[in-house]
Amino acid sequence: MSVAVVTGAGGSLGRAIALRLAEDGHHVALTDVAEATLAETEEAVRKVAEQTFSRAVDLRKPAAVADFFVAVRSELGPVSVLVNNAAIYPTVPFLEMGLSDYDAVQEVNQRGYWMCAQHAGRQMAELDPGQDRSIVNVASITMHGGWENLAAYVTTKGGAVTMSRALARELGPLGIRVNAVSPGAFKTAAEEIYDDPEAYSAMVVERQALKRRGTPAELAAVVSFLTGPDATFVTGQTIEVNGGWVMA
Secondary structure (H helix, E strand, C coil): CCEEEEECCCCHHHHHHHHHHHHCCCEEEEEECCHHHHHHHHHHHHCCCCCEEEEECCCCCHHHHHHHHHHHHHHCCCCCEEEECCCCCCCCCHHHCCHHHHHHHHHHHHHHHHHHHHHHHHHHHCCCCCCCEEEEEECCCHHHHCCCCCHHHHHHHHHHHHHHHHHHHHHHHHCEEEEEEEECCCCCHHHHHCCCHHHHHHHHHHHCCCCCCCCHHHHHHHHHHHCCHHHCCCCCCEEEECCCCCCC
């Protein structure tokens, strides 16, 4: 039985991904910094997964990240799937953002991905070479055109793609696949940063080729593909899931 780790599992996208991986038959380990929403995801996943495990972890703390992966192995077994999804997105104008705010975004969205991939990758490297092993890094549509007041976030999401390519090259000889998925503007709690969410939603639909909002389940389906048996020869790629807003 394969073990899948999902970070940022308390959010809408992370929860949908965790549920889909559970439906795919994985044991699922969950982490998020927000204990309340993480508990809600765990409750939902337990209805589907044969086994699950969760722990609130602040990805800015390396020791806590390391301890989490040790605990996952102890509770469920070695990791064979990792979905790096956790992210923070403070909305601060570039000229006003302090280094402490910038560092916090980098620590979660970039260094957090790096640490989780390294801990998971070490466990994956010990598995049978015939077992498919996969890392998926969640990027963002914002990396294509930038986004006002989100420069630090956008920087890290571009980094998620380039990291995926570098790791795909380096880990490929070990049989570990690494890809990225780049979601568009899904309707999640993240949109609360906008003063007029309805106007923002209308703008999204107007710019997309598909004239409706996407659902977290549709993103989760692409992650399912990338981590599943139909994608065993796919690595180093970024799949855009944005309703045709950006066609890359």
